[in-house]
Amino acid sequence: MRQLFSGNEAIARGAWEAGVKTAFGYPGTPSTEILENFARYPDVYAEWSPNEKVALEAAVGASLAGARSFVTMKHVGLNVAADPLMTLSYIGVRAGLLIVVADDPGQHSSQTEQDTRHYARLAKVPIVEPGHAGECREYMIRAFELSEKYCCPVILRTTTCVSHSRFLTDTAERQEHPFPPFAPNPSQYVPLPVWGRKLRVKIEERLDAQVADNAADLAWxxxxxxxxxxxxxxxxxxxxxxxxxxxxxxxxxxxxxxxxxxxxxxxxxxxxxxxxxxxxxxxxxxxxxxxxxxxxxxxxxxxxxxxxxxxxxxxxxxxxxGQDANLPAPLPSAADLPTRPPILCAGCPHRGIFYALAQFDVVVTGDIGCYSLGVFPPLSRTDVVLCMGGGFTMAHGMTKAGETRPVVGIVGDSTFFHSGITGLLNIVYNRSPATCIVVDNRTTAMTGHQEHPGTGCTLQGEKTASASIEAIARACGVTRIQVVNPYDIAETTRALKEELSAQEPSLIISRAPCILKEKKAIGKPYAIEPQKCKNCRACLKLGCPAIEAADKRTKPTINPQLCTGCSMCAQVCRFDAISS
Amino acid sequence: MNRNIVLCGVGGQGILLSAKIIASAAELTGFEVTTHEIHGMAQRGGSVTAQIRYGRNVHSPLILEGQADVLASLEACEALRFGHYLRPGGLAVVSSQRLIPVTVSTGQARYPENLDKRLQQAFPRLILRDFCALASGLGDVRMSNTIMLGALAAELAEITTETWNEAIKLCLKPAFLNSNLAAFQAGAKA
Structure with missing residues (x-):
C-alpha cells in the first residue's frame, strides 16, 4: 500500500523494513523526525544520544555486535561526529551502518550551508542522495546492502526539501538480517599504526571497486x-x-x-x-x-x-x-510588508533572563537553540553565536583576552549536555571569571521538544535517571551556583547582579519549562487598562508577541488568545496598568 | 494537467493540517501527489507556507512562481507576500484576519493600511472573508483553516464534495469531525 510519507518518515520506514535494530541521533532540523518516527516501530531500539559523536560511536558498537544500525543528524552534527567517522572508514562495519545526514541548503534553520558530500570524499565512504520520499525508503534498504558488501559505513544525504516534502511511497514487510556475535579481530578493529597502514591501503582498493560497481549498478x-x-x-x-x-x-x-x-x-x-x-x-x-x-x-x-x-x-x-526568464516578481504591494521573523513565543521563560540581562553592560556569548532568538530587538542581548557549546567556551576566551566588561556565556539545557560541560570544566580549571547561564527549559525546544539526559525520559518513553546540571557543575568545581525563576524579573536581575560582580566562575540556572511543551497557560490572560496606560511602551521592550501595538500613537493591547499569563509585562509596567 | 496550490499564514493557524487534507483528497481522487512545507520555526510566529501539487505527472515538490492555481492565506498581508506565486487567472482565497507581527509592535515596521484595497487590486479573482469570525460563530476559532478549505474547494472541481468529506475524516480526530465538516460547508457557502 502506498502512503503519503515525508522524506524523513520514509527514511524511518526504510530503516525498519531493512531490519534495523538500533538507531541513535541528536535532534537537528531538518533531520529530527527521522528518529522520532523510527522509534515508534516495533522491535527496534532508538535513542537520543547527548550528541552526534556519542550517537555515531554507539552505532559503531551496535554494528560490530551484529545489529543493522543508523545514526541521524543535521549537517553541522556531522562536524561533531567527524572524528569517529574518519576512523570508522578504516576499521569498517560488520552489520550495515548508515549515517543519515540532512543538509540545509538555503539555511532555512541553520547557521551554515554545508555540503555533506565533502565528508564522503574526506572519509572515503560512499554517499547516496535520494530525491523524494520513495527513494528515501528504497535507498535506505539498498544502502544497507552496500554497507555490508564493502564493510564500510554509507552516508545517506537528504536536504530540507527532501526531508520535508511528501510523496506517495510504497511499503513492504520488515526483513531481518541476523549476524553472528562479535569475534575479536584486532588487526581489523584496532587501528594502531602497524595495522592502520594496512587498512589505509585497503580503503583505496575498496574505492576502486566502488567506482566500477557504481557505474554498473544502474538501479542507483x-x-x-x-x-x-x-x-x-x-x-x-x-x-x-x-x-x-x-x-x-x-x-x-x-x-x-x-x-x-x-x-x-x-x-x-x-x-x-x-x-x-x-x-x-x-x-x-x-x-x-x-x-x-x-x-x-x-x-x-x-x-x-x-x-x-x-x-x-x-x-x-x-x-x-540567452533569454529572459519571465518570472513574476513579488507584488509591488508586497514591497513594504512587515517581516515576521521567528521570535521567542508569548510566555517563553527565556524572555525573563534576556530582559534582565539587558539591564547590564555585559558581553553575551550565546549558543544554538531557541535562545539564539535573544539576539533580536527589542531584547538584543546576544553578541555572538558560533556552535553548540560555544556559548561557554567563547566567554572563557573573552575573559582571558582581558575584556573589561563582565562576560556572560549562555547555553541551553540540551546544549549543556551536548557539549557545554567541557566548556564549564575549562572555565573552572583555567580560572575564568565568566558568568555562565544555562537557560533550562527542560527540553530540546527548538527542534520540537525532544528528550535529553536531563528530562528523566528516553526517546521511547521510558523513565530514566535525570542528570542534574547543578551536580555536574559542582563536580566540575563551580562553587557559586544560583537557580532562578526567569518569570520573576526582580529575582533574576538580583542574581545576575551578584554573579556578574563575582571574580570567580559562577553559574546561573534559569529554570522554567518551555511554555509550548507545557501546552497550558501559566495563568489567566493579562489585559492593559487604557485609562491607566500612559503609552510609555515599557511592556513592548519585552518583545512579547501577545502585546500588540499597531503604531506609536496607539496604546498597546494584549491579545488574549496569545497571552499565557506569565505576568512579566505586569512586572515591568510602572503605572500598574496591567493585570489579569 | 497538474494542479498547484500554495497555502500561507502564520505559525499555529493550521496551515499544515489544511495541506494534509488537500493532499489526502487528491490522493483519494487517484492523482499523484506531493506536498512541501516550510515549518522550521512555525510555532515561533514566523510565516508558514505549504505547497501541494497533484496530477498525472508530478516531479518537483516545489511550485514555480506564477504557476499556482490557488493561493489561500489565513492572514491578510501574508497573501500579498506570496501573491506572485499565483498564475494569471488563478484564485486567491484570503482571510481578512490581521496578525500584528512583533516587528510592528516594537516600531521597526508598519502594518499596511488599506489592505482590502491592495488585495482587490492584486487579485482579480478574490474571495476575501473573515474566516476567523465565521469560525468563532461556529464555536471554535481554530476551524478558520477548514472554512478556508471549503471556500477554495469549488475551484478544484476534479475533487468531489464526498471526497473532501472523506479526506477531512481521515485527517481529523473523531471528536473534531462533525464541527469541521460543518465548517467546510460554511466555507463553501461563504
Whole structure:
C-alpha cells in the first residue's frame, strides 16, 4: 500500500523494513523526525544520544555486535561526529551502518550551508542522495546492502526539501538480517599504526571497486531521455526540479553520488551535445566531470549558494538560452510588508533572563537553540553565536583576552549536555571569571521538544535517571551556583547582579519549562487598562508577541488568545496598568 | 494537467493540517501527489507556507512562481507576500484576519493600511472573508483553516464534495469531525 510519507518518515520506514535494530541521533532540523518516527516501530531500539559523536560511536558498537544500525543528524552534527567517522572508514562495519545526514541548503534553520558530500570524499565512504520520499525508503534498504558488501559505513544525504516534502511511497514487510556475535579481530578493529597502514591501503582498493560497481549498478541512477541535445547531470531533489524546469533536456539523475560512476558519466556525455552539471551546494561533481576530460558547464551559470529552487533554475535555463526568464516578481504591494521573523513565543521563560540581562553592560556569548532568538530587538542581548557549546567556551576566551566588561556565556539545557560541560570544566580549571547561564527549559525546544539526559525520559518513553546540571557543575568545581525563576524579573536581575560582580566562575540556572511543551497557560490572560496606560511602551521592550501595538500613537493591547499569563509585562509596567 | 496550490499564514493557524487534507483528497481522487512545507520555526510566529501539487505527472515538490492555481492565506498581508506565486487567472482565497507581527509592535515596521484595497487590486479573482469570525460563530476559532478549505474547494472541481468529506475524516480526530465538516460547508457557502 502506498502512503503519503515525508522524506524523513520514509527514511524511518526504510530503516525498519531493512531490519534495523538500533538507531541513535541528536535532534537537528531538518533531520529530527527521522528518529522520532523510527522509534515508534516495533522491535527496534532508538535513542537520543547527548550528541552526534556519542550517537555515531554507539552505532559503531551496535554494528560490530551484529545489529543493522543508523545514526541521524543535521549537517553541522556531522562536524561533531567527524572524528569517529574518519576512523570508522578504516576499521569498517560488520552489520550495515548508515549515517543519515540532512543538509540545509538555503539555511532555512541553520547557521551554515554545508555540503555533506565533502565528508564522503574526506572519509572515503560512499554517499547516496535520494530525491523524494520513495527513494528515501528504497535507498535506505539498498544502502544497507552496500554497507555490508564493502564493510564500510554509507552516508545517506537528504536536504530540507527532501526531508520535508511528501510523496506517495510504497511499503513492504520488515526483513531481518541476523549476524553472528562479535569475534575479536584486532588487526581489523584496532587501528594502531602497524595495522592502520594496512587498512589505509585497503580503503583505496575498496574505492576502486566502488567506482566500477557504481557505474554498473544502474538501479542507483535514472536517465530521462528527451528531445533536446542539452544534457543535465544532477542528483537529489534538484534533479526533480530540473525535470520540470527543463522539459526537453535529457537528464541523468545520480543516486549513488560518490565515488562517482565514471563510465556512466562518460557514456552520458557522449550522448549529448551540450552538458551542464546542476548541483546544489559545491561543484564537486562538476569538477570531477571536468577532471575526466569532459566538457561541461556548471557553476558558471548555476548559483553557488542557497537552495536551487525551480525559480532559480528557470533563471539558469534563461541564461543558457540567452533569454529572459519571465518570472513574476513579488507584488509591488508586497514591497513594504512587515517581516515576521521567528521570535521567542508569548510566555517563553527565556524572555525573563534576556530582559534582565539587558539591564547590564555585559558581553553575551550565546549558543544554538531557541535562545539564539535573544539576539533580536527589542531584547538584543546576544553578541555572538558560533556552535553548540560555544556559548561557554567563547566567554572563557573573552575573559582571558582581558575584556573589561563582565562576560556572560549562555547555553541551553540540551546544549549543556551536548557539549557545554567541557566548556564549564575549562572555565573552572583555567580560572575564568565568566558568568555562565544555562537557560533550562527542560527540553530540546527548538527542534520540537525532544528528550535529553536531563528530562528523566528516553526517546521511547521510558523513565530514566535525570542528570542534574547543578551536580555536574559542582563536580566540575563551580562553587557559586544560583537557580532562578526567569518569570520573576526582580529575582533574576538580583542574581545576575551578584554573579556578574563575582571574580570567580559562577553559574546561573534559569529554570522554567518551555511554555509550548507545557501546552497550558501559566495563568489567566493579562489585559492593559487604557485609562491607566500612559503609552510609555515599557511592556513592548519585552518583545512579547501577545502585546500588540499597531503604531506609536496607539496604546498597546494584549491579545488574549496569545497571552499565557506569565505576568512579566505586569512586572515591568510602572503605572500598574496591567493585570489579569 | 497538474494542479498547484500554495497555502500561507502564520505559525499555529493550521496551515499544515489544511495541506494534509488537500493532499489526502487528491490522493483519494487517484492523482499523484506531493506536498512541501516550510515549518522550521512555525510555532515561533514566523510565516508558514505549504505547497501541494497533484496530477498525472508530478516531479518537483516545489511550485514555480506564477504557476499556482490557488493561493489561500489565513492572514491578510501574508497573501500579498506570496501573491506572485499565483498564475494569471488563478484564485486567491484570503482571510481578512490581521496578525500584528512583533516587528510592528516594537516600531521597526508598519502594518499596511488599506489592505482590502491592495488585495482587490492584486487579485482579480478574490474571495476575501473573515474566516476567523465565521469560525468563532461556529464555536471554535481554530476551524478558520477548514472554512478556508471549503471556500477554495469549488475551484478544484476534479475533487468531489464526498471526497473532501472523506479526506477531512481521515485527517481529523473523531471528536473534531462533525464541527469541521460543518465548517467546510460554511466555507463553501461563504
Amino acid at each position: 541512477h535514472r536517465e530521462f531521455t528527451r528531445q533536446s541535445d542539452l544534457g543535465i547531470i544532477s542528483s537529489g531533489v534538484t534533479a526533480l526540479h530540473c525535470l520540470d524546469v527543463f522539459p526537453e533536456a535529457t537528464i541523468l539523475k545520480l543516486g549513488w553520488s560518490w565515488p562517482f560512476p565514471d563510465d556512466l558519466l562518460r557514456a552520458f556525455a557522449a550522448k549529448v551535445k551540450r552538458l551542464i552539471v546542476i548541483e546544489e551546494g559545491d561543484p564537486i561533481l562538476e569538477e570531477h566531470v571536468r577532471a575526466l576530460g569532459l566538457e561541461a558547464e556548471g557553476k558558471n551559470v548555476v548559483p553557488r549558494t542557497g537552495e536551487l529552487t525551480p525559480a532559480r533554475l528557470a533563471l539558469v535555463k534563461a541564461a543558457l538560452e
